[in-house]
Amino acid sequence: MNTGILTEAILEFPDNRLLIDLCGEYDRNLTDIEARTGVQILRRGNQLALHGPAEAQEAAREVLNALYQRLEQGRSVGRGDIDREFRLAPEEQEPGDQLEMFSGGKVEIKTRKKLIEPRTDAQKAYVRALFENELAFGIGPAGTGKTYLAVAVGVNLFITGQVDKIILSRPAVEAGEKLGYLPGDMKDKVDPYMQPLYDALNDFLPGKQLAKMMEEKTIEIAPLAFMRGRTLSNAFVVLDEAQNATSMQMKMFLTRLGEGSRMVITGDRSQVDLPRGVQSGLQDAERLLSHIDKISFNYFTSADVVRHPLVAKIIEAYEKDAERGA
Structure with a gap:
């Protein structure tokens, strides 16, 4: 034909x-x-x-x-x-799935403001992994929804009573020594680096509710350094931009995992801002933990970028240039 x-x-x-x-x-x-x-x-x-x-x-x-x-x-x-x-490929029926949001093979995340649906097969697999594993890694380029979907899952687990708090963290590597020159107290200094996390939360929770939850510390947004010495129990914890955590910081963060908690680590191996010669904790974690059961690793490519179509083409151009230089 x-x-x-x-x-x-x-x-x-x-x-x-x-x-x-x-x-x-x-x-x-x-x-x-x-x-x-x-x-x-x-x-x-x-x-x-x-x-x-x-x-x-x-x-x-x-x-x-x-x-x-x-x-x-x-x-x-x-x-x-x-x-x-x-x-997305055609939906497949998956009988026996215990999660309500996966009924009929669909993957959906309910939040207070909107219903979130993955746009690619890789995003779909990632969301499933977030619900099914206590420790999950999402690795890939910018614009693939790694952090956005993780925060959405955290809000879902919070509003359904499965966790008591949400903790979002990032290394403040980009600031470096310049932090001290910024005006205001420590919160004022680090907030610009936490802004993507605030943006995601604002998409999922009404403004007044979000403000109240942050005031009551049921939602915390803090630099990675502030995690030292804590045990994070009954919490949904996200470490964003994990490629900028050192190996020691990554070990410190991973060992904060407490009873009843879930932890998500997201990062982009192509955007390491650590000083030359300093090993990325994300790469170390991949090497050391990929064989452990109940720890999931999900990977994204430029095909999973859901921002402006030009973003995917930009990422592809840089990837090809890096391959030629390798």
Whole structure:
């Protein structure tokens, strides 16, 4: 069969109001799907006519039907949802899964403000690992959702009563000796380096609730150095930018894990800011812990970048340049 022959396929949608949402404002959702598949999509009443090669039509049909089902479930459809449908392989039923958010093979994270759904297979596997392991590593380039998804899982476990607090940490390596020259107290000095963690929390929790939780110390955001001497029990703990932790700092952090806690370490091996000759604690942890049961390692590539499409191309260009120089 020659899939290059142009044909027409008709999709019919019973609810015209949902069809309007499916098409998007000024049909921008249809435009996105057309750009990805090469299929021309025309609306006729409560029908969509697909013009193009049969294989491309089938891809567009699957995405349109999946998005319409989202709308029937009372969910919204945006560019991120379209992106996810194209990236993810078809859902597989996985009977016996004990986690409610995985029912029917779907992976979802419920927070106070929104429902988070992984957009790539690697993100999906990562979220599963976060729920299923007490210690998990997420390693890969910027923009792949490593920290964002980890914080979302932490908020989910907190609001469902599975942990009592959320602790988010980062090495303040970028500041170095310049910290002392910044105005304000220590919190004022380190807050700029913690801002990505605040941004993620603001996406998942209402402002007043977040402020109250931080005041009550049920959510803590602190530099890695502040973790020394603590035992972190019944907490969801995230170490972000872990490539900038030294081997001693990483060992110190990992041994803070207390009863009833879960720990996530995220990092990007290509963005080490440690002084020359200082070994990254993230690399040491990979080498020493990868064979231990119940410790998961999930890896991301530029294909998992969910920021602006140019970010993935930028990362790929730098990766190729590094390979040529190796």
